[in-house]
Amino acid sequence: MTNQELIDSGKLLPVMEMFYSLQGEGYHTGKPAFFIRIGGCDVGCCWCDVKESWKASLHPLLKIDDIISEIKKTPADSIVITGGEPFLYNLEHLTNSLKSNKYIIFIETSGTVEKTGVVDWICLSPKKKHNPLPYYFKKAHELKVIIHDESDFKWAEQNALKVSPKCKLFMQPEWSVAPKITPLIIEYIKQNTKWTISLQTHKLLNIP
Numbered sequence: 001m002t003n004q005e006l007i008d009s010g011k012l013l014p015v016m017e018m019f020y021s022l023q024g025e026g027y028h029t030g031k032p033a034f035f036i037r038i039g040g041c042d043v044g045c046c047w048c049d050v051k052e053s054w055k056a057s058l059h060p061l062l063k064i065d066d067i068i069s070e071i072k073k074t075p076a077d078s079i080v081i082t083g084g085e086p087f088l089y090n091l092e093h094l095t096n097s098l099k100s101n102k103y104i105i106f107i108e109t110s111g112t113v114e115k116t117g118v119v120d121w122i123c124l125s126p127k128k129k130h131n132p133l134p135y136y137f138k139k140a141h142e143l144k145v146i147i148h149d150e151s152d153f154k155w156a157e158q159n160a161l162k163v164s165p166k167c168k169l170f171m172q173p174e175w176s177v178a179p180k181i182t183p184l185i186i187e188y189i190k191q192n193t194k195w196t197i198s199l200q201t202h203k204l205l206n207i208p
Contacts, residue, residue, distance in 0.1 A: 003061060010090030010116070012063060014039040014056040017208075020074040024202025026123055027142045027168045028106065034076035035208070036067060036094075041084045043110050043130045047148055047174050053084040064093050068101060081119070082108040091117035108144075111136035126159050137162035144198055147181055148174040153188055160194070172198040 006012040016037045023031045040056035041048075052058070071079065079098055081091070087109055095117030098105055106121040111132025115122075124140035126132045143163050145156040153171075160169055171189065173182045182197075189195045202208065 007061065008090065010064075010093040012061040013067070013089055013094065014059040015062045015067065016050075016053045016059045016084070018067065018070055019208045020076055021208045022202065022205075023080060023106075024200050024205075024207075025172060026144050026170050026198045028078075028121075029198070029201055031078065032076060033078040033080045033106065034071045034074055035080045035082060036086075038081065038083045038086045038089060040088045042088060042112055043085065043127045045127055045129065045146075047146075047176055049175055050084075056084070056088075064097050067094065068097050071098075071103070072101075076103070078104040078106060080106045080108065085110055085113060087113040087115055089116075095119060109136065111140075115139075124163070126155075128155060132159075134162075138164060140164070140167050142168045142170065144170045144172055146174050147171050147185055148177060149181070150184065156195075157192075169195045170198040171195050172200070175200055175203060 016039045018036050020034045023029055023033050037053060039053050039059035041054040044054055086107060095105055099118055105119045107119045108123045108125060110127050111124050112130045121141045122139055123142040123144055124132060124136045125144045140163050143159060145159060156171055171185050173185055185197055189197055
């Protein structure tokens with residue numbers, strides 16, 4: 001098989017980085033996890049703090065067995081698959097291998113591409129430039145909306161209306177405007193108590 005065929009089948013994935021750390025955002029903040037950041041993005045937000053992930057061709061293609069081998073060097077029992085947009089790729093081989101090794105799988109997605117593979121927790125982070133597919137609103141365990149300016153509060157509420165009643169709702173200040181927007185989020189949540197604030201604690205702690 002050619003490299004492209006292996007990529008299409010999910011047997012090779014462009015991996016920007018892998019590391020063991022603490023989850024810094026959302027519902028699972030503070031929990032240890034092994035992170036797999038897959039290259040390639042179909043949205044491209046102007047405020048993205050990992051723009052280097054956007055172009056998949058910049059990142060090495062890794063075999064699934066090699067990814068699993070790196071994970072096994074750590075005591076991790078939870079895996080966070082992120083990007084970029086991880087569902088741009090067929091994740092069946094990766095997630096099946098992770099499940100056969102008894103790992104819990106969390107995924108962070110903008111919901112723009114059909115889901116593949118098996119995951120235990122879907123964190124949906126919708127973007128205005130490219131709306132999520134309806135499937136993700138039904139299946140998301142966590143809705144994490146990035147608040148960059150005041151118009152994003154309305155955007156957050158529009159998305160909250162679409163998720164299931166059990167979905168956890170988070171507003172997260174965009175890092176570059178956090179000093180300005182965080183106080184507004186605090187006041188908004190005090191008046192709209194279904195929401196919880198999410199902070200990028202990994203940046204505050206200066207860890208990956």
